[in-house]
Amino acid sequence: MKERFFAFVLLVGGLGAIVAGALIGQRLSALSDDALAWAGGSLFGCAVMLVPLAVLVGVAWFALRWKEASAAGRPAMQNGAPPVVIVSGGQALPWYPQQQATALPVQLEAATGPRKFTVVGGEDE
Secondary structure: OHHHHHHHHHHHHHHHHHHHHHHHHHOOOOOOHHHHHHHHHHHHHHHHHHHHHHHHHHHHHHHHHHHHHHHHHOOOOHHHOOOOOOOOOOOOOOOOOOOOOOOOHHHHHHHOOOOOOOOOOOOOO
């Protein structure tokens, strides 16, 4: 699949370069000096831009190969089960018995009355 994509990109780029070269070559005599300078600068700029693009493609290719190699080196989890974690050398947690709710409705009603707040550093009202 990758080879076909790169072949397609190479084919389209090659055809584009041939068409652009033919069009510029046919109209080269009709172009002014400014237009020739602009076209030459554009072509030079595109050619210079290919260097960082090649570096970017090389880094992406290297990263892809690195990821594939690291994925092949790791053992796959069996049946999607999480890995087994073994903790050794610690104390067991203390056992706490379940406590029953001891709040009575009378206590809750008393707690819902007006509350008094004290502001530290403020004036008493």
